[in-house]
Amino acid sequence: MSEQASITNQKDGGTFAQAPGDSILRAALRAGVGLTYECNSGGCGGCKFELIEGEIETLWPDAPGLSERDKKRGRHLACQCRAVGDIRISASSSAEYVPPLLPRRQAARLASARDVTHDIREFRFVAEEGADFRPGQYAMLDLPGVSGSRAYSMANTPNDRREWHFQIRHVPLGQGTQTLFDRLEVGDEIGLDGPYGVAYLRTDSPRDIVCIAGGSGLAPMVSIVRGASEGGLLNERRLHFFYGARSPRDVCGEDFLRPLPGFGERIRYIPVVSLPDEDGEWCGATGYVHDQLEQVLGGPLAGYEFYFAGPPPMTQALQELLMVGHKVPFGQIHFDRFF
Template sequence: MGDLIENKNLVYVCNETDVETNGMLAIEDDQLRPIAVFNLAGVFYATSNICTHNIAILTDGTLEDSIIECPLHGGSFDIKTGEAASYPCEKPLKTYPVRVSDGKVYIDYDQISAESPEFECSVDKGVDNIGDRFLEGPQFPTITLSTGQAFQVNNNDETVLQSALRAGTAFPYDCSSGGCGNCLFKLEKGEVEDLFPEAPGISNYARKLGYRLACQSIPKVDCTIGVELDVKYTPPVVPQKHAARLKSLKVLTHDMYMITLYAESHVEFMPGQYALISLPNNNAFRAYSMSNISNSMGEWEFIIKRVEGGLVSNLIFELASKDTYNIKMDITVDGPYGNAYLQSNSKKNVLCIAGGAGLSPMISILRGASARPEFDDRQLLLYYGGRAERDLCVEDIVSEDSRLKGRVKVVSAVSESSTDVLNKISGEVRRGYIHEVVEKDLWEVLHEYEIYVCGPPKMVEAVQKTLVNKHKLPDKQIHFDAFY
């Protein structure tokens, strides 16, 4: 024990017998950061117990070999090195040297305490694009960042995120629905109403520390918050609210429809973005991606999947079964939002990978690319996956669009059908999961494409693992909004 006592950085955390073989143990001590201790076949490792992607306790997740999977979004780390092992985790974990003596486990804590900045959200001082848009009229709460910069809430039902983006602030986010957790901030002063207390994008542990989700928090009074801004989230088009009505609905498959909403205003967004739709007498809103592009006709077009029990989608379809032109429906379209839009500065070919209603933003991106001269000499590819033949509709959409027909190569695939499906555009017959089909066709040339992905979470995750983990493509080459 003498050597251990001489090293002031060594801290006793548990006994060897406290950690089962191939198991893990959370170390909870008011004087220490949360620590995880692992026992891999008698060899001990220690890491921070907080996921670097979002604030969640890692030991609430699962351990397989040396990989710990976060319970919040499924990202993972190698506990031996601390390196991120899978999306959405990118930053490595803090690891600690371990010493075992006389049946006791010690870690070299390197003079780190619970007051360490690990728990602080700091504003990126390199970002200085906070808007100064203070509306005249009723005074609504003001949001002040830790640096003193501020923006004002525009109405009494606007979230922190909506207010920030309307002010042009580079506030991190993806889904706007409480699932991804990317809009996490620390409430340092003030009060907010939590729209979604059970939101999967934030852990109970993070809530206890004072963190909240900007997309689910409505300020009730002036607030001071801590958040790490990132210039890449600066909105290319400032989101606004538009009053709209249902103009038309077209059946695409047994459970997918193309709807068009009409608003008496110019429609502007980047190809691939989404909007938040809410219906009259209903506080619920849902995120839907546009399938058209900016236009002066006031049209917002969406491909929507009818979900059993889905509040907004089912209401839309019920109303659409009536005479829509004689119904006064005050639908609100709030947008645009989203970061997975067409990268016009890229010189690469375009590869879109979609499943389900994720087809909507991919059609928008392809329409946007086909309308821009700088894309005339580039390949436009669309890979679309469904479970069975009845899920496929992309060939009809492309063939009916004069710009896309003959310009976009389409490859459809089914994963659960017992019969092959003939692709009407390319003539190819494909079977299997869409990420497998993409890999088989393009693995040697994936680096030549700017890649856009949208679909069910498991599909997006499979594509991401194939492209990043297996084929080592850089994250910046792959674009998707993280919906969970």
């Protein structure tokens, strides 16, 4: 475990401390410094920086977020590097990445788990110190026997019961999900670090809300709907919830929305299946979920606030549709990239 170090960013002249065990990125965010990032897991490449002076330790040399071209140019990923002694870096930062709540480490114990679908399970943890986060954010979980942290989005909303709920899809051969699904038992302890993420619910927007989820992207979208409902945002606005599934048996989400006030009126649920069964039992929308937006919403899409989470092809298609096809301002589009 690394010793405490001082990190200076020559782009903005700011300095922050790195505590033992933290990456450069986590140290910055914990200090309230808005280094650019998204996944915090080495996949998106949003936290690239250049080392100007000093020594660093690379935690994941083969992280996909860093190309060979990046390496030749001397770039690194702040989420996958630690300072070894005091260093000076050149890293992008922006006010929009300053965390609304400073992330913190704490222990949490598994309280319960239940199946949502054949391959998605909801895990409920009770943390030692609290559950303060913004709807739509995620936490980094340190699981027993698993090297490196895993990022999972919360499905619930901040609460005084210290509960953190995660709806997680089982990934074949995935070390994190194998531990969660097959080895972790009620009462077992994990490490929880959060909150992280910039795709959280904006409460100051007057626009109707559109949530689009695919796969285990369900969790942050459910959190956003719950947050909007609890915060009274849906007293005057409408919310459209699209869920993209591969097959009918993958469809989920409605059970979490139905208990909310205004479901069926101000909250509308639209499931979309890309590969319906040949027996023809599926009677809902088919195709890709992003193709349903224009048909269901109608009118200018620039009049909505968009949140989405899901597989990279889905999020990429949505970005192109909204920003290129419909000129939706970037400030109305909220997502965190995961790979």
